[in-house]
Amino acid sequence: MTIKITAQQLSMRFKERVLFHIPELSIGPNDAIYLKGDNGVGKTTLLKILSGLLKPTTGKIAQPTSNWLNRFSMRTGRKDVIYLHQSPYLFDGTVYQNIVYGIRYQKESANGKRAQVITALRMVGLETLADEHISVLSGGEKQRVAMARAWILKPSILLMDEPSASLDHESIDRLVVMAKDLLARGSSLVITSHQTNALTDLCRKQWWIKDTTLVESPLLQVIKDTSQEKTYATSNAN
Ligand SMILES: Nc1ncnc2c1ncn2[C@@H]1O[C@H](COP(=O)(O)OP(=O)(O)O)[C@@H](O)[C@H]1O
Numbered sequence: 001m002t003i004k005i006t007a008q009q010l011s012m013r014f015k016e017r018v019l020f021h022i023p024e025l026s027i028g029p030n031d032a033i034y035l036k037g038d039n040g041v042g043k044t045t046l047l048k049i050l051s052g053l054l055k056p057t058t059g060k061i062a063q064p065t066s067n068w069l070n071r072f073s074m075r076t077g078r079k080d081v082i083y084l085h086q087s088p089y090l091f092d093g094t095v096y097q098n099i100v101y102g103i104r105y106q107k108e109s110a111n112g113k114r115a116q117v118i119t120a121l122r123m124v125g126l127e128t129l130a131d132e133h134i135s136v137l138s139g140g141e142k143q144r145v146a147m148a149r150a151w152i153l154k155p156s157i158l159l160m161d162e163p164s165a166s167l168d169h170e171s172i173d174r175l176v177v178m179a180k181d182l183l184a185r186g187s188s189l190v191i192t193s194h195q196t197n198a199l200t201d202l203c204r205k206q207w208w209i210k211d212t213t214l215v216e217s218p219l220l221q222v223i224k225d226t227s228q229e230k231t232y233a234t235s236n237a238n
């Protein structure tokens with residue numbers, strides 16, 4: 001669960017246009033990164049490169065393996081880095097079928113799989129919709145199904161592309177529950193978003209694609225505790 005990926009001299013060019021050149025980057029173990037940048041700077045492209053869906057023009061993604069166990073899990077083809085698409089592709093079937101699909105080859109009893117899907121459905125608040133056809137769900141509910149399908153695979157790194165675009169508060173809060181659970185298990189997250197929200201508040205680092213490169217900076221945690229806020233306000237007044 002706690003893998004790290006690194007890349008050097010990572011660049012992407014479409015014909016003559018250089019989208020970005022990033023001398024060095026690394027994710028993990030247990031990172032939470034808010035990836036921001038104007039429309040069209042290459043956030044989606046970078047996430048697709050990191051997940052192996054796109055090949056960069058230069059550079060490649062390396063996964064330093066620290067021990068034989070990691071090497072073994074890579075050979076067995078564990079899906080360690082998952083890209084969660086902005087408008088997820090869900091197939092023609094029920095909510096339950098869409099989620100269980102991710103673990104169809106897992107060596108586990110049918111009952112064990114069922115229990116995992118039910119846990120996932122509860123976490124995203126869709127347990128009463130398990131047998132509904134995917135087409136009757138709202139956009140926010142579909143995004144929650146996609147998140148549940150990613151969560152059930154327990155990825156080491158989850159790349160979330162604009163997960164909160166046009167989502168209601170309830171759906172964002174449900175995604176936060178799963179994101180927090182993955183972080184507690186040692187996974188890393190990279191989240192792109194137009195505006196800050198409860199999901200980006202989980203992030204401890206910021207990546208900003210600007211002027212065709214990537215700038216990294218730490219993110220200060222927002223003080224949520226109201227008693228601390230009061231203390232802060234008082235000391236400010238003095
Ligand atoms: N296959 C492609 N061929 C040519 N240009 C592309 C291709 N894919 C993406 N682009 C361009 O790269 C730019 C960055 O796209 P994208 O990564 O989607 O940006 P962002 O997610 O930051 O909005 C856009 O201008 C887009 O048109």
Ligand SMILES: [Mg+2]
Nearest residue numbers: 043044045161
């Ligand atoms: Mg994008």
